Amino acid sequence: MVQFALPKNSTVTQGKHYPAPEGAKNKHTFNVYRWNPDNKENPRLDSYEIDMDKCGPMVLDALIYIKNNVDSTLTFRRSCREGICGSCAMNIGGTNTLACTKACEDVKGDVKITPLPHMPVVKDLVPDLNQVYKQHASIEPWMQNDEKPPSPSATNSDAVAAGFAAPGRERLQSPEDADKLNGKDGHGPAMCIMCFCCSTACPSYWWNGDKFLGPAVLLQAWRWIADTRDRMKKKRLESLEDPFKLYRCHTIMNCTNTCPKGLNPAKAIAEIKMQMVKQKE
């Protein structure tokens, strides 16, 4: 359902201000979304002035600095700090990205940080991802192939002999077929880290997220449809044949525009739509 305004309990109020310690020369202000489930108060925007000479360059560094030195109650997800785990996905300066790979100086003026958009908030910058995880499970993101894996043959005997493949257990792929997943440029659908920056940047997902699968999950759907080792292409396509699951994509392209890994979910969705037509011929 399209609802432009935030519900009553979700409107953001002005929060506390934490000024920089005296003598700070290189100041940068971070306005951070806070919500605490321990009381009935509305979310608020706290502003923290940070001395950037004492803090690392990335937005995640600033958040960790705040948690360690200013306000230990600030809650956010983070793990790898190098853009591969997808935990610290949030809205920074108006677009979704990973806090660990976004440099503070790349944001003009004050840095506004809010959770991934249009999601239920668990606490502060931590959104509830149950819905997207359920939707991911619904596309059955695993290899499905009833055929027996090939025994050592002309195609993989070299690999078996070299110890790269176990006989009768592995399904090998040509480098060209693998490129469909990894991408020639390393930006294929298999490189997705499931941070959900794209899905939560999509207005269509905001309004119909309960029924539309969203760009991240559809990119994964395409990752399995495009896999030459998988045999359930037909079934996978049929399960997406629905007015909402796939076709709520209106090619807005916010997804591709915001992907912190430079992947192209919109293109994957277009590929699924084209395969859908081909299957019907």
Add this chain to the structure above:
Amino acid sequence: MLNTDRPLSPHLQVYKPQLTSMLSILHRMTGAALAFGSVMLAWWLFAALDGVRAFSLVQDFRESFIGQFMLFGWLFSFVYHFLNGIRHLKWDLGFGLEIKSVYRTGYIVVVGSIILSVMIWTMTGGK
């Protein structure tokens, strides 16, 4: 007591307007404007059938400031919806889905629709 009535994180309130989403919503709005415009067109045609008095009433409205504004809006809506529609058809065939191309064609469509609608408007003299 833990408050499990979770708030909804801000979306439109914080998300940066950008060419991708703005042209998309403009496509939707011009589509709606076109639908409304075709009702106005029907009014004009019915009035023409109705006789001089009804027709001159519509003509007066059409030549008024509001009428001219709406007419130009309809023209622009038509041109933009048409050009952006070509962009959508191209996407549906799997072309031009890279961000660079999306921005290039986006600017072309915006500038193109302004130039084309002003050109048609001046050529027809707002009639």
